[in-house]
Amino acid sequence: xxxxxxxxxxxxxxxxxxxxxxxxxxxxxxxxxxxxxxxxxxxxxxxxxxxxxxxxxxxxxxxxxxxxxxxxxxxxxxxxxxxxxxxxxxxxxxxxxxxxxxxxxxxxxxxxxxxxxxxxxxxxxxxxxxxxxxxxxxxxxxxxxxxxxxxxxxxxxxxxxxxxxxxxxxxxxxxxxxxxxxxxxxxxxxxxxxxxxxxxxxxxxxxxxxxxxxxxxxxxxxxxxxxxxxxxxxxxxxxxxxxxxxxxxxxxxxxxxxxxxxxxxxxxxxxxxxxxxxxxxxxxxxxxxxxxxxxxxxxxxxxxxxxxxxxxxxxxxxxxxxxxxxxxxxxxxxxxxxxxxxxxxxxxxxxxxxxxxxxxxxxxxxxxxxxxxxxxxxxxxxxxxxxxxxxxxxxxxxxxxxxxxxxxxxxxxxxxxxxxxxxxxxxxxxxxxxxxxxxxxxxxxxxxxxxxxxxxxxxxxxxxxxxxxxxxxxxxxxxxxxxxxxxxxxxxxxxxxxxxxxxxxxxxxxxxxxxxxxxxxxxxxxxxxxxxxxxxxxxxxxx
Amino acid sequence: xxxxxxxxxxxxxxxxxxxxxxxxxxxxxxxxxxxxxxxxxxxxxxxxxxxxxxxxxxxxxxxxxxxxxxxxxxxxxxxxxxxxxxxxxxxxxxxxxxxxxxxxxxxxxxxxxxxxxxxxxxxxxxxxxxxxxxxxxxxxxxxxxxxxxxxxxxxxxxxxxxxxxxxxxxxxxxxxxxxxxxxxxxxxxxxxxxxxxxxxxxxxxxxxxxxxxxxxxxxxxxxxxxxxxxxxxxxxxxxxxxxxxxxxxxxxxxxxxxxxxxxxxxxxxxxxxxxxxxxxxxxxxxxxxxxxxxxxxxxxxxxxxxxxxxxxxxxxxxxxxxxxxxxxxxxxxxxxxxxxxxxxxxxxxxxxxxxxxxxxxxxxxxxxxxxxxxxxxxxxxxxxxxxxxxxxxxxxxxxxxxxxxxxxxxxxxxxxxxxxxxxxxxxxxxxxxxxxxxxxxxxxxxxxxxx
Numbered sequence: 001x002x003x004x005x006x007x008x009x010x011x012x013x014x015x016x017x018x019x020x021x022x023x024x025x026x027x028x029x030x031x032x033x034x035x036x037x038x039x040x041x042x043x044x045x046x047x048x049x050x051x052x053x054x055x056x057x058x059x060x061x062x063x064x065x066x067x068x069x070x071x072x073x074x075x076x077x078x079x080x081x082x083x084x085x086x087x088x089x090x091x092x093x094x095x096x097x098x099x100x101x102x103x104x105x106x107x108x109x110x111x112x113x114x115x116x117x118x119x120x121x122x123x124x125x126x127x128x129x130x131x132x133x134x135x136x137x138x139x140x141x142x143x144x145x146x147x148x149x150x151x152x153x154x155x156x157x158x159x160x161x162x163x164x165x166x167x168x169x170x171x172x173x174x175x176x177x178x179x180x181x182x183x184x185x186x187x188x189x190x191x192x193x194x195x196x197x198x199x200x201x202x203x204x205x206x207x208x209x210x211x212x213x214x215x216x217x218x219x220x221x222x223x224x225x226x227x228x229x230x231x232x233x234x235x236x237x238x239x240x241x242x243x244x245x246x247x248x249x250x251x252x253x254x255x256x257x258x259x260x261x262x263x264x265x266x267x268x269x270x271x272x273x274x275x276x277x278x279x280x281x282x283x284x285x286x287x288x289x290x291x292x293x294x295x296x297x298x299x300x301x302x303x304x305x306x307x308x309x310x311x312x313x314x315x316x317x318x319x320x321x322x323x324x325x326x327x328x329x330x331x332x333x334x335x336x337x338x339x340x341x342x343x344x345x346x347x348x349x350x351x352x353x354x355x356x357x358x359x360x361x362x363x364x365x366x367x368x369x370x371x372x373x374x375x376x377x378x379x380x381x382x383x384x385x386x387x388x389x390x391x392x393x394x395x396x397x398x399x400x401x402x403x404x405x406x407x408x409x410x411x412x413x414x415x416x417x418x419x420x421x422x423x424x425x426x427x428x429x430x431x432x433x434x435x436x437x438x439x440x441x442x443x444x445x446x447x448x449x450x451x452x453x454x455x456x457x458x459x460x461x462x463x464x465x466x467x468x469x470x471x472x473x474x475x476x477x478x479x480x481x482x483x484x485x486x487x488x489x490x491x492x493x494x495x496x497x498x499x500x501x502x503x504x505x506x507x508x509x510x511x512x513x514x515x516x517x518x519x520x521x522x523x524x525x526x527x528x529x530x531x532x533x534x535x536x537x538x539x540x541x542x543x
Numbered sequence: 544x545x546x547x548x549x550x551x552x553x554x555x556x557x558x559x560x561x562x563x564x565x566x567x568x569x570x571x572x573x574x575x576x577x578x579x580x581x582x583x584x585x586x587x588x589x590x591x592x593x594x595x596x597x598x599x600x601x602x603x604x605x606x607x608x609x610x611x612x613x614x615x616x617x618x619x620x621x622x623x624x625x626x627x628x629x630x631x632x633x634x635x636x637x638x639x640x641x642x643x644x645x646x647x648x649x650x651x652x653x654x655x656x657x658x659x660x661x662x663x664x665x666x667x668x669x670x671x672x673x674x675x676x677x678x679x680x681x682x683x684x685x686x687x688x689x690x691x692x693x694x695x696x697x698x699x700x701x702x703x704x705x706x707x708x709x710x711x712x713x714x715x716x717x718x719x720x721x722x723x724x725x726x727x728x729x730x731x732x733x734x735x736x737x738x739x740x741x742x743x744x745x746x747x748x749x750x751x752x753x754x755x756x757x758x759x760x761x762x763x764x765x766x767x768x769x770x771x772x773x774x775x776x777x778x779x780x781x782x783x784x785x786x787x788x789x790x791x792x793x794x795x796x797x798x799x800x801x802x803x804x805x806x807x808x809x810x811x812x813x814x815x816x817x818x819x820x821x822x823x824x825x826x827x828x829x830x831x832x833x834x835x836x837x838x839x840x841x842x843x844x845x846x847x848x849x850x851x852x853x854x855x856x857x858x859x860x861x862x863x864x865x866x867x868x869x870x871x872x873x874x875x876x877x878x879x880x881x882x883x884x885x886x887x888x889x890x891x892x893x894x895x896x897x898x899x900x901x902x903x904x905x906x907x908x909x910x911x912x913x914x915x916x917x918x919x920x921x922x923x924x925x926x927x928x929x930x931x932x933x934x935x936x937x938x939x940x941x942x943x944x945x946x947x948x949x950x951x952x953x954x955x956x957x958x959x960x961x962x963x964x965x966x967x968x969x970x971x972x973x974x975x976x977x978x979x980x981x982x983x984x985x986x987x988x989x990x991x992x993x994x
Binding site: 228229232235242243244261264266267303335367370387398399402405406408414415416 | 559560561562563564565566567571573677678680681684688689690691692693695709710714715716752835836837838845847848851854855857858859860861862863864865868
């Protein structure tokens with residue numbers, strides 16, 4: 001991407017081309033030379049003035065670059081453990097810094113000073129972590145770690161409603177019995193095994209995924225690639241489907257994790273396509289299309305669209321019509337679809353129907369099936385986050401082949417694979433587990449929604465997953481991102497509950513919050529409500 | 544359902560959707576002879592009773608010599624070491640739910656203490672500087688992402704582990720510039736070779752970000768001398784670049800006194816700007832013979848690197864079950880002391896067996912003192928002293944002798960005719976059979992030459 005240079009003048013075309021090209025050595029020579037060659041009268045000034053601007057710009061940028069991580073000095077606000085963060089600033093500064101330190105253009109390399117001594121520098125990729133400060137997502141997480149709520153031990157601690165854990169399902173009380181074998185035989189698990197997963201585990205995972213779709217789809221184990229977590233699965237797909245500098249379209253609000261998982265190491269960008277509360281946050285194909293063409297006009301190549309179903313953070317289930325429309329969209333623009341179905345097994349709305357993208361393409365031509373890739377995460381549905389096992393399911397043999405090779409860099413450990421095989425191969429256990437999980441989520445969700453309504457707080461209808469997408473616009477001091485962060489701060493510091501503000505999910509409307517309820521039992525709901533009530537009263541009295 | 548008005552036929556509407564350059568590149572290196580031999584083995588694997596004429600796998604650096612020690616430890620059903628603690632479901636639940644990328648503190652402490660033990664207590668390791676990754680492969684890639692930008696380079700001494708071509712380059716876009724070493728000084732890294740490599744990179748306008756060494760070396764099976772390490776660190780300070788030391792075979796040195804870790808050198812240095820450029824990679828796959836467990840670590844003296852690596856490790860975390868299982872084993876002082884001692888002894892004996900067996904056939908190996916392999920010189924058997932000549936010979940060894948060994952060219956060795964031969968991933972009996980096949984081959988050759 002070219003940067004606009006302030007030294008553009010209308011004096012000659014050569015200056016324009018010289019100015020717009022970025023700080024290359026060549027340009028530093030060409031600009032004055034062209035003036036000389038053209039032999040015009042006001043030639044000297046015509047060369048010197050733009051040159052002077054140009055050199056001043058270099059100097060100015062060089063001075064500023066000295067404060068960037070690439071020069072090796074740690075910046076004072078890079079300490080993520082700073083006590084009272086200004087999340088607004090850290091978020092926006094973080095975003096800006098991230099863009100500025102993406103190590104893409106040659107000009108940056110020539111601009112940064114070569115070090116002759118002193119601290120050794122790290123890469124741009126590392127730099128954006130160090131300088132970026134912490135988003136509310138991380139700040140909240142840290143607070144929970146430092147002061148975690150415990151019913152008896154620490155009743156005033158911070159209640160975690162931020163991250164998607166499902167901590168209330170208890171495997172042992174579900175009596176897996178013979179399902180899990182304790183005696184792992186060493187010789188069976190110690191040696192190198194396929195990084196992308198043992199076929200027995202893939203078969204078990206395929207079975208589990210089918211169960212989540214109520215058996216309307218039969219997943220083929222040979223089209224599965226296992227890896228150590230959903231973050232890795234999304235990253236692998238990003239590496240396979242897009243080149244650095246390309247982009248994916250993502251309807252928002254979306255998972256806060258995409259910023260890291262899709263963009264960080266790949267250099268692939270995300271173009272957010274806002275959905276609005278007026279439409280119940282449904283995806284508008286018109287808006288999606290507009291975003292595609294706007295990107296194209298800017299010279300950005302869109303390689304795919306990322307959807308999640310059930311949706312994170314709203315919990316909505318995408319209808320069959322939605323999915324067909326998306327497939328049409330992808331076909332007409334010849335792009336991929338990444339369908340993040342990590343919450344497929346956690347549909348808690350009795351009337352809700354989860355339709356996997358796999359079902360939609362079942363009857364389609366091969367050339368269309370090849371553009372669909374599904375991500376699944378055992379850790380979510382099995383409440384087993386520590387075990388780190390996620391899957392990529394694709395109809396595209398080239399993607400599968402590349403992904404398999406890439407899993408050498410993020411493999412699932414073999415004792416874990418064996419443990420899971422013995423656990424989820426028992427169909428009875430799986431069915432019972434999924435059913436119990438759904439019922440429990442349904443009960444807690446119902447309690448929560450009822451209690452929130454009593455406080456005058458509405459949420460969108462969540463049919464699947466662990467989240468409530470809560471409308472707290474009425475409690476903000478100002479209808480702005482600043483107002484939202486202020487409210488988030490109050491919820492964290494006064495209410496001692498950690499929720500994710502909509503800005504972390506790139507929601508275009510301020511005032512929405514993501515609340516994870518899978519960590520709560522029905523008994524916890526009144527505790528949470530009291531805390532929220534306290535904050536609401538504080539807000540009302542202040543507003 | 545679509546929006547026909549906005550469709551532009553200039554789009555790449557050739558129907559078949561495209562993949563990225565990373566996906567279609569062959570930087571994964573799986574088409575090289577290094578991996579091709581593995582395929583041959585997979586198709587026709589040796590088995591003592593069922594397939595005695597199958598391919599013997601001598602291209603895979605896996606350690607099975609001390610397996611029995613691990614098995615007996617775990618089978619004693621040490622309650623800490625089993626999957627669930629005997630007190631019931633709580634242990635299991637905490638285990639299953641734990642997903643902090645810092646890693647289990649007990650496991651990091653156990654790792655730190657194990658790494659200290661391997662170095663005979665000559666260096667201290669702080670558990671808070673340990674970042675866990677799913678294997679050393681991931682650790683090396685992670686460090687590369689952190690220390691270098693796309694198109695920058697790492698200097699790596701040759702010959703080197705063929706997997707580096709993938710691990711350091713594939714997704715990172717970083718290049719490898721080789722530091723050429725040769726047999727005249729037993730392939731040790733010299734200051735001249737370092738300078739030459741650095742100049743080569745500079746002349747090509749490539750920015751060097753660090754040097755990555757493997758110590759003990761793969762494929763040489765030899766430790767790097769202390770003086771060479773000190774010179775290397777000096778070089779890195781002068782050029783202001785990083786030093787990554789992959790010490791994955793540190794527990795497999797035959798005599799503990801012969802191994803100097805870069806950690807020992809850094810131990811006595813106070814200057815932070817020197818220490819901050821040093822990073823160590825370790826894994827349990829080789830020393831403990833647990834490759835399937837996928838446990839790797841990055842140990843860095845640089846706070847920024849530790850912090851970033853920890854966050855980046857989100858892509859490659861070690862399962863909590865694995866951490867838990869290994870934490871108690873690695874902190875069992877009696878077990879680890881015994882294991883390290885016996886493992887070294889057995890590897891040394893295997894090494895001597897194979898080297899003596901080869902010597903009898905007139906085949907020389909580089910003098911080695913570590914690792915799971917030996918570096919064998921078959922230069923005298925080459926038809927032509929070229930890469931093609933070497934691969935021809937490799938092919939003969941694979942097809943006729945049914946031995947899969949790794950050709951030096953896949954390790955980027957600048958001299959032809961060297962081969963890496965693994966000896967720790969098989970029983971003694973199988974090793975003897977491999978030597979017998981070599982003997983028969985050399986015998987046949989001698990007869991042909993004598994007629």
